[in-house]
Amino acid sequence: MGQLWKMDSILRVNNLRVEYKAPSEPGGVKLAVRDLSFEVHQGEVFGFLGPNGAGKTTTMNVLLGYVHATGGSAELFGVDVRQPIARRRIGYLPELTYYYRFLTAEELLRFYAKIFGMRRQEADRRIDELLKLVELDAVRRRPIRTYSKGMQQRVGLAQALINDPDLLLLDEPTSGLDPIGRMKVREIIQRLQEQGKTVFFSSHELGEVETVCNRVAILHRGQVQVEGPVKGLLAQYQCNLEQIFLKVVGYQPPVTP
Amino acid sequence: MNRIFAVAEVVIRELIRRKDFYVLFVLTAAITLLMGSITFFNEDTIARYVKEICLLLIWLATLVITVTTAGRQLPAEKESRTIFPLLAKPISRTEVLLGKFVGCWLAVGFTLIVFYLFFGVISVAREHELPLVNYLQAIWLHWLMLGIVGALALVGSLLLTPAANVSIVILGVLGIWTVGEFLNQLAARTGGLVGWVTYAVYFAIPHLEIFDLRERIIHGWEPVAWGAMGLATLYAAVYMAMLLTLAALLFRRKPLN
């Protein structure tokens, strides 16, 4: 079945446009995303790249229904994102989240399992599995407030996976982590890909994107500048992803007099 | 319903793990025991002033616990950004809101039981009698009253900053306790436009003071008629329903980022 749906798009964004009210801007609105279009296919790891302020989080927020698009459309599994059922089969890791600090990892995951209406046994089994996956099994009964940043981020990954989702939306999953923490997150993403999950994640860490992603889109000022398979892009531009990125965002190296 | 209780459970766990409750309980107990240890005119069986002081402290402490707990819920979700992973799950904003309310209200109910057990012990030790029906009526009405207060704090937390909300709700409740029942007489006395406004306020505010059976249990009056208890319950239910509906409407429209 996986093969049959291989090329089917799970996530589709079409001419998306998002404006924020911003009294400080001329015209009173801030255009965060303009005419954005891209697709993510079943089984892919898709890197959504862009400098800070490019509109990555805004796009994620539209997909999750937190922000409403000013124009265009967005679909998950062929369902418009404005309908809550579109989100039944997704898992989401927001950027910079501090989970309920007074709960333990185990309690946190049990709470989310209850939201999904999972049975007790099923939840127990799933929680064991996830805590092993994110390597927090040993500290599962410690309050989250005692965790390091990397551990908290892995708790976040575990909660995103509680319902065994088909599509994962990860917003800068490795930002703020040390090299080991980043490595661990990257390994988890790769393991998920092996399980046949589709992963859509935003980042500006280009090295890691190059190693884990099948396809990327580079966003700048709310617009997609470049999109395609990683291998194809490297071949086309004859340089690494970082140089492509810098070129796209128009970075000029300072000229020394 | 399960989702609502899942959210409620987290609220209760939080209250159990925070220090506020214990601090206020110890404070109440300490002040009561201190006041109770004074002998007046060689008369060591005086009871009512101790009961009065104990009840006053209980009313204040549980008011603070209710308002801070309910007022904190939604702002904390937003501040720690836990609202994002939560709403990415199949749960509606209204369910989150109701879960928060139910959690606060149940937590406050447990708090009341603990405080009134202490009061019961003091009262039995002093007066050698335990009018159980009167006490149960007092706890029930107190709990209903705090339900209205909690709903009020939830509404406030969607309109004001947390600090402003907590102070305004507490001052408002104290105001209603002290002058709420006289506003009609004040209106009749004032007349004119101010009188009409006062009348409008009189009919709009929840009359929290009618839920106060302190005088009756301090001075050993007979229980309240059950019909009146039913009416008070209905009255509280109507206010809670109205306030929660308002909160749900506000929360649904509230931008999250």
Added chain:
Amino acid sequence: MRRPVLMLLLLMVCVLTLTGFVLREDALRGRDNSKSALAVIFGDGRRLFANHFLTKADEYFHRGRYPSIFEMAETQPGNHLVESLGEEEGNEPHVHGPDCDHGAEEPGAVHPDHAHDGHAGDEESGHEHDASCAHAEPAGKPDDWIARLASRFEPDRHVHLEGGGEKEMLPWIQLAVEMDPHNVDAYTVGGYWLWHMGKPVEAERFLRDGLRNNPDSPEIYFELGRLSERRAKDSRLTANLYALSLEKWHRANDGLAEPDTLALAQILGRLGRVKESRGELDAALECYLQLKAVSHSAEGVQRQIDSIREQLARQTHTPQSR
């Protein structure tokens, strides 16, 4: 979070008590008082607390049932909550709402003790008053459904503590004098109730404390006199205490535009009776003659005067010429 919560609790205690006091104090002073409530709080804070505690004692006497400030304002706004020396002679000086008049008692009529002592109480629960004395709802009070609902949760009958239950008032009286040692009412009220509860020794000590703090108070001398009279120990001491009370009264009231004639009438009535019982008829007559000038039931006093003149005539066979 811990600190803000404690601060809040503190703030709340302050706000609640102050609000309560301001309202009560407003009611005490009447509406036309020009002094602002805030000035009262900061200037006379202790007095305010003391008055509040004394009001509390009265509330306890009525088992929690207490007329609201609006009900009190409705009836005789200028009236004092505490009848400084009770009503007319012979009545106890217990704290009482102004609308509860225990009937104008004739001077000279014999009221040995507390007006209510005749009722054999149904134990702790106290007894109910007849309708004329109940804290009546003022005529203009709005009657809406909220008020009707609220009234079903409040203590709704006018009852008094008795059968030993009066002790419950004592802490508030003690607190009142600790807050404000110049609160003479608290001493007289406390003295009366301590005696009433069978604690004459404590009553005397309490009143003596009051006297130390308020050496010029006619009220406390008067109360000490009543205590001595009730204990029936030494009628000479009683007469001296009443005489001192009279002297202090004159010192405080002479030259005033509106002297407290009610108190004067009580002192004179008592003093006259003690003198009469000691056989000092001349002195008694002197008292009654003065009393006649200030009493609002002059016929009763006249009867008293006539009776003494009769006795004097019998004793000496020489008619008095006054």
